[in-house]
Amino acid sequence: MTSSEQTGILKVAYIGAGRVNFGGAAGGPWDHSKRLEQLGGVEFVAIVDPLVEKVRDVLEKKMAGAYAHLYTNCKVLTDYRELLSMGDNKPDAALVGVPPFCHASYKNDIELQLVKAGVHVFVEKPISVQPPEEIQPYVKEVSRTAKEQGVIMSVGYMFRYHDAINKMKEIITEHGRPLMNIDMAYNCAYVSSTRAYIWNIHESGGPIIEQATHFCDLLRYFGGEVDYSQLTSLVVPASDDPTNPGYLSSLSPLLKEGDIPQSSRSPRLTHAQWKFKTGTVGSLTHSYSIHGEKYITNIEIWADGLRMKLENLYYPECRLKIRRGYTDEEQEFVFPTADPYHGEVEVFLKAVRDKDSNIIRSSYEDAFKTYQLTWAIRRTGTGT
Ligand SMILES: NC(=O)c1ccc[n+]([C@@H]2O[C@H](COP(=O)([O-])OP(=O)(O)OC[C@H]3O[C@@H](n4cnc5c(N)ncnc54)[C@H](O)[C@@H]3O)[C@@H](O)[C@H]2O)c1
Numbered sequence: 001m002t003s004s005e006q007t008g009i010l011k012v013a014y015i016g017a018g019r020v021n022f023g024g025a026a027g028g029p030w031d032h033s034k035r036l037e038q039l040g041g042v043e044f045v046a047i048v049d050p051l052v053e054k055v056r057d058v059l060e061k062k063m064a065g066a067y068a069h070l071y072t073n074c075k076v077l078t079d080y081r082e083l084l085s086m087g088d089n090k091p092d093a094a095l096v097g098v099p100p101f102c103h104a105s106y107k108n109d110i111e112l113q114l115v116k117a118g119v120h121v122f123v124e125k126p127i128s129v130q131p132p133e134e135i136q137p138y139v140k141e142v143s144r145t146a147k148e149q150g151v152i153m154s155v156g157y158m159f160r161y162h163d164a165i166n167k168m169k170e171i172i173t174e175h176g177r178p179l180m181n182i183d184m185a186y187n188c189a190y191v192s193s194t195r196a197y198i199w200n201i202h203e204s205g206g207p208i209i210e211q212a213t214h215f216c217d218l219l220r221y222f223g224g225e226v227d228y229s230q231l232t233s234l235v236v237p238a239s240d241d242p243t244n245p246g247y248l249s250s251l252s253p254l255l256k257e258g259d260i261p262q263s264s265r266s267p268r269l270t271h272a273q274w275k276f277k278t279g280t281v282g283s284l285t286h287s288y289s290i291h292g293e294k295y296i297t298n299i300e301i302w303a304d305g306l307r308m309k310l311e312n313l314y315y316p317e318c319r320l321k322i323r324r325g326y327t328d329e330e331q332e333f334v335f336p337t338a339d340p341y342h343g344e345v346e347v348f349l350k351a352v353r354d355k356d357s358n359i360i361r362s363s364y365e366d367a368f369k370t371y372q373l374t375w376a377i378r379r380t381g382t383g384t
Pocket residue numbers: 015016017018019020021030048049050051054078079080097098099100102124125126156157158210
């Protein structure tokens with residue numbers, strides 16, 4: 001019996017001391033550490049990041065906060081391999097929140113080393129930035145090893161744990177009719193998007209692989225597997241010409257987009273459509289278009305006798321409108337307290353404790369299928 005099994009306290013390590021694990025000055029709803037602290041039943045044994053000062057800074061803040069006792073034995077490490085020689089303090093579980101080009105390959109084999117050592121893994125989306133066919137052998141080996149070792153793997157597609165998405169799933173099941181159309185739009189407020197690598201598709205993967213991946217994942221969550229022979233996509237490419245639709249008037253000068261080769265610049269708009277194997281039509285629009293801070297998102301699902309429209313999924317004012325059956329009236333649902341980030345880590349910890357991978361809604365293998373869809377959209381739209 002391990003010490004965690006004796007005490008019931010899970011030992012958790014963070015890989016990456018950045019925004020998704022610890023929140024960020026620029027805000028955003030993400031911060032896995034906050035949710036884990038509130039959930040309890042855990043202690044933090046290490047934070048791994050080559051930027052030692054950044055980790056020290058994170059730890060200093062944690063030691064001054066209400067959950068300092070959870071960090072008493074927390075080590076500052078610079079390499080994930082060090083986690084595996086921590087003896088009794090080896091983590092039971094690790095949360096991997098590093099840029100996608102820093103993991104998911106035989107060179108940067110964070111997932112593989114963890115699962116080989118019997119450590120449960122929660123890894124952020126996107127699972128990589130390399131072409132899917134290049135990482136497929138790695139993904140297969142990680143998935144097979146995780147099964148052999150009996151460890152849980154979960155990927156951070158948090159919207160699968162959102163109350164509004166649960167409600168839509170429930171209504172589809174109740175309604176009992178196949179879906180005709182699933183249409184999603186993800187419009188990013190781009191002015192404050194100042195991380196340079198996001199704007200270079202050869203570093204971030206591009207807007208579909210990096211951002212709209214959340215909606216590609218939901219499209220699959222509702223629609224199932226994609227018939228790739230029917231997929232097409234169109235883009236509005238970047239342009240420096242103010243008379244062109246691809247010109248963005250308010251890009252931060254800090255990004256120095258002019259230094260990025262034209263063929264590597266992020267498209268301003270991507271529109272893709274396809275059929276699922278069931279015959280349902282799927283479509284996705286992503287744009288860098290609006291100013292201000294808030295993104296504008298929209299999800300519509302249609303079936304015989306049913307229309308669902310979900311707006312503002314990222315925000316507490318998220319609203320679901322439903323028209324179904326023999327009426328022109330709409331029902332409206334709101335979800336002011338929904339916290340999908342809480343849901344995804346809560347379910348991950350429960351799966352680890354109960355050794356039950358069936359409750360994980362985004363497995364590593366399934367997330368790879370979403371990853372394949374995002375690449376297919378990028379390739380048909382941009383040719384690269
Ligand atoms: N699900 C969501 O809503 C959501 C939100 C934000 C970020 N993310 C994802 O989380 C991942 C991380 O994003 P972020 O915003 O936290 O990035 P970030 O740049 O804020 O932090 C990443 C950290 O990882 C560290 N790092 C790099 N290589 C490492 C390695 N080998 N070992 C340990 N640490 C390493 C970096 O030094 C950096 O401190 C990305 O894939 C991103 O897409 C998801």
